[in-house]
Amino acid sequence: MSKPRGPYAKTSAKRQQIIDAALAAYAEAGGRNVSLRDIAQRVGMTYAGVMHHFGSKEALLTAVLEARDAAAEERFGPAAGNTEPPHSAVLRHNASTPGLVKLFVDLAAAAAEPDHPAHDFFEQRYERLRARLAERIEHGVADPAAVDAAWLARIFIAAADGLQLQWLLNPDIDMAADIDRLGEALVGQGWAAGSAPRRPAPDAPEGEGPAPSP
Amino acid sequence: MSKPRGPYAKTSAKRQQIIDAALAAYAEAGGRNVSLRDIAQRVGMTYAGVMHHFGSKEALLTAVLEARDAAAEERFGPAAGNTEPPHSAVLRHNASTPGLVKLFVDLAAAAAEPDHPAHDFFEQRYERLRARLAERIEHGVADPAAVDAAWLARIFIAAADGLQLQWLLNPDIDMAADIDRLGEALVGQGWAAGSAPRRPAPDAPEGEGPAPSP
Numbered sequence: 001m002s003k004p005r006g007p008y009a010k011t012s013a014k015r016q017q018i019i020d021a022a023l024a025a026y027a028e029a030g031g032r033n034v035s036l037r038d039i040a041q042r043v044g045m046t047y048a049g050v051m052h053h054f055g056s057k058e059a060l061l062t063a064v065l066e067a068r069d070a071a072a073e074e075r076f077g078p079a080a081g082n083t084e085p086p087h088s089a090v091l092r093h094n095a096s097t098p099g100l101v102k103l104f105v106d107l108a109a110a111a112a113e114p115d116h117p118a119h120d121f122f123e124q125r126y127e128r129l130r131a132r133l134a135e136r137i138e139h140g141v142a143d144p145a146a147v148d149a150a151w152l153a154r155i156f157i158a159a160a161d162g163l164q165l166q167w168l169l170n171p172d173i174d175m176a177a178d179i180d181r182l183g184e185a186l187v188g189q190g191w192a193a194g195s196a197p198r199r200p201a202p203d204a205p206e207g208e209g210p211a212p213s214p
Numbered sequence: 215m216s217k218p219r220g221p222y223a224k225t226s227a228k229r230q231q232i233i234d235a236a237l238a239a240y241a242e243a244g245g246r247n248v249s250l251r252d253i254a255q256r257v258g259m260t261y262a263g264v265m266h267h268f269g270s271k272e273a274l275l276t277a278v279l280e281a282r283d284a285a286a287e288e289r290f291g292p293a294a295g296n297t298e299p300p301h302s303a304v305l306r307h308n309a310s311t312p313g314l315v316k317l318f319v320d321l322a323a324a325a326a327e328p329d330h331p332a333h334d335f336f337e338q339r340y341e342r343l344r345a346r347l348a349e350r351i352e353h354g355v356a357d358p359a360a361v362d363a364a365w366l367a368r369i370f371i372a373a374a375d376g377l378q379l380q381w382l383l384n385p386d387i388d389m390a391a392d393i394d395r396l397g398e399a400l401v402g403q404g405w406a407a408g409s410a411p412r413r414p415a416p417d418a419p420e421g422e423g424p425a426p427s428p
Contacts, residue, residue: 033327105323112316112382113247123383130380154387155396158376165375166344166368168326169337173368182369186399 015053015063017043022064029099036060058117061107065118068100069125078136086133087160088183092176094164101164108161129157141187152186229267229277231257236278243313250274272331275321279332282314283339292350300350301374302397306390308378315378322375343371355401366400 021042025034036057040050054060074080076089094101111118133156134149141147159182163175235256239248250271254264268274288294290303308315325332347370348363355361373396377389 102323102326105319105326108379109316109319109323112319112379119383126380126383151392151395154377154380154392155373158380158392159369159373161376161379162372162374163368165322165326166340166372169333169340178365178368178372181365 014043018045018050018053018060019063019067022060023067023100026064026099026103027097029102032099034099034103056117058107058110061103062118062121065104065107066121068104086136087156087179088176091160091163091179095167095175098168098171102168105161105165105168126157130154133157137187147187155186156182228257232259232264232267232274233277233281236274237281237314240278240313240317241311243316246313248313248317270331272321272324275317276332276335279318279321280335282318300347301370301393302390305374305377305393309381309389312382312385316382319375319379319382340371344368347371351401361401369400370396 018039022034022039025039025042036050037047039060040047043050050060051057054063072090072093076086076093107118108122110116111122113119130150130153133153137147137149137152138144156179160175160179163173163178167173167175232253236248236253239253239256250264251261253274254261257264264274265271268277286304286307290300290307321332322336324330325336327333344364344367347367351361351363351366352358370393374389374393377387377392381387381389
């Protein structure tokens, strides 16, 4: 896709700059809260200037989580040649960005409210994640007819979300190891790459955004 | 334990009345938000009056979730003679109280912040739930040495929390059925009662509070 030109290009570039600053602020925040003023400061703007580009705090945070999902898809999706089960790779990465994990669970919980600005985003996000993971499981196992891929996808995504909640309260929990064992118990080893042996997740390319909760 | 008398008894009874009203308000709320004013109105008090008894909205909501946990323990715990795996029974019940499920995920997410007033409550809650469930699994399976009960407890609790998040966004998901299948896949059928056959959860005694997320 060619880059948009004219006034939209400028707005879009500024939006992206704010999203990147917010991703960085949350990634570095650990357990602490991030204020919109912190984010505005990082891009040399005022609070009102940031709001002008997004309309609301929820809209900005939703855009941040969308960007995080896109970065994770690029980094841990099938196209990246990642042969680990996707949840292991993502959870291993997420353990280094508690601020973004916290933002995710916060917003996902709030978005359950039907009128919440991020409601549609989360509804569609889970539909998409479940469909993609189910497809990946069906392609990865030797006998797709022997597994209920839709159920497995719901369970893996649920366990990954719930482990993140427990881990935020007790960082001693090894989320990736726990989900690895679940994958082995329910689907068998190496399913993410058919029968290929697993290898560690590739190092992140420089400057790449953090990964979403799976 | 005998009931406290004197001024404390009065305060305590009023606190309990507010907690019960809040439980009812959230249980009936569906996906909608509940305001402290709604709760105050149910007990014929002002907002300030309710705040006088709890100090903060977070403290009241934490007390509500504590009461919900206690009710679920009474209703679905081993002492209740419930032979279903505890998560199935609790999730089946929770599906009728989306407002309380939403309150739970909201507050659990917010409480990940170390300075949040409910942080200690949630930290201890998960420690306790994990320890209890692990113990129950060890007692329920034929060969305790063959299972990693601590891992299973983390996974069941995580899956139950995560399924509730997905269910809030898509009520077509059958949380109890999904967690039942997980129990069967990981531990085998009937583990909650040793080798006893499972039976439906008993009906709730009248006036009992709603159940917590597991």
